[in-house]
Amino acid sequence: MHVEIDTLTVEIAGARLVEDVTLRAGSGQLVGLVGPNGSGKSTLLRCVYRALSPSGGSVRIGGEDLRSMTARESARRVAALPQEVVAEFDFTVAEIVAMGRLPHQGPVARTTDEDRRTCEAALKGVGAAHLAGRGFLTLSGGEKQRVLIARAFAQQPQVLVLDEPTNHLDIAQQLEVLSLVRGSGLTVLTALHDLNLAALHCDVLHVIDGGRIVASGAPHDVLTPELLAEVFGVRAHRVPHPETGAVQLLFDRLRSA
Template identity: 80%
Template sequence: MRVDIDGLGVEIAGARLVRDVALRAGSGQLVGLVGPNGSGKSTLLRCVYRALRPAAGTVRLDGEDLWAMSPRESARRLAALPQESSSEFDFTVAEVVAMGRLPHQSGAGRTTAADREACAAALRRVAADHLAGRGFLTLSGGERQRVLIARALAQQPRVLVLDEPTNHLDIAQQLEVLALVRDSRLTVLTALHDLNLAAVHCDLLYVIARGRIVASGAPHDVLTPELLAEVFGVRAHRVPHPESGAVQLLFDRLPAG
């Protein structure tokens, strides 16, 4: 499923946080959104998963206006993993994953055999089926992210939106989560803090600064020393990844003056 964002603007309390953003994610692509803290990444993604209504512009899924859909209809097409996904109640893993089936259930909320199979398949897909009976709050950070991805997969969407899915994870867990996302074969739009992870795993990158898209394209073309100095305020040295050949970055402070 294709995602098209055109002319998107967000204004809160008189402050324009996102300005005239245009973005494309082709069917099956993994598209990364990168930028400094406070640049507007999370605000933009909140508009895509309907947590925040934009002041201007459109978000379209295969040409259909996302905000013209009912919440249930949009949830059948798009699933999200926000930056902070906490629970005050210690649901079991199975119960958390089952929440992903709500958009497909009738008003009575009855769980069907198809719901149970979708949840079991999602847990197997992220190699977390052995955790089904565990309390969600007892899990490690990496285990929680796998379960939340399973919940999103159980929703059976065609688009997945992730806001900093590798935050607070160790290196092995970061690689595991991004591999799971890549293997989902869904259209994925994700904000990433780590530029090297973004360079290896994303098909396309959009760089956002002060609420505007300032560069877009393949990681090798976008992550230039000139852009990184301008947007992130660092001096970057580009080296090829020894296995994939993808661009990787080493950083220094910019020289004084």
């Protein structure tokens, strides 16, 4: 399922946070958004999973305008893992994952055998079946992320939106989470802070600065020393990953003129 964002603009309290952004995520692609803090990445993603309404432009999923869908219809197509997930009550892991089935249930939510099988398969798929009876609040950061990804998989979407999914995770957990997402076969839009992780896992990168896309393309073509100096204010040295050949970056502070 492809995603098309066309001239999207978001203005809040007189401030323009995103301006005329146009991009496309092809079916099955993992598309990354990178940029400095406050550049508009999260604001853009919130429009894709309908947490925010744009001031102008459109988001189309499979050619259909998101605004023409009911909330239930869009939730069957798009699942999201926001940057901050607040769980005030200690639901079990099984209960958290079962919430992903709500868009597929009627007005009176009744868990079917199909729902149970889907949730069990989602937990097994992320290696978290053994956590089903645990309280969500007792889990480590990495375990929580796996469970939340399982909830998204149980939703059976065609598009997955992730906002900084590797925050607060150690490096092994970061690699595990992105590997799970990469292997899902879904169309994925994700914001990432770590440029090296983005270069390793993303098919396409869009660099956002000041609410606008300033560069787009394959990681090797986009992550140039010139662009990184201009957008991030750092001096970058490019080296190939010894196994994959993907571009990787070593950073220094920019020298004063």
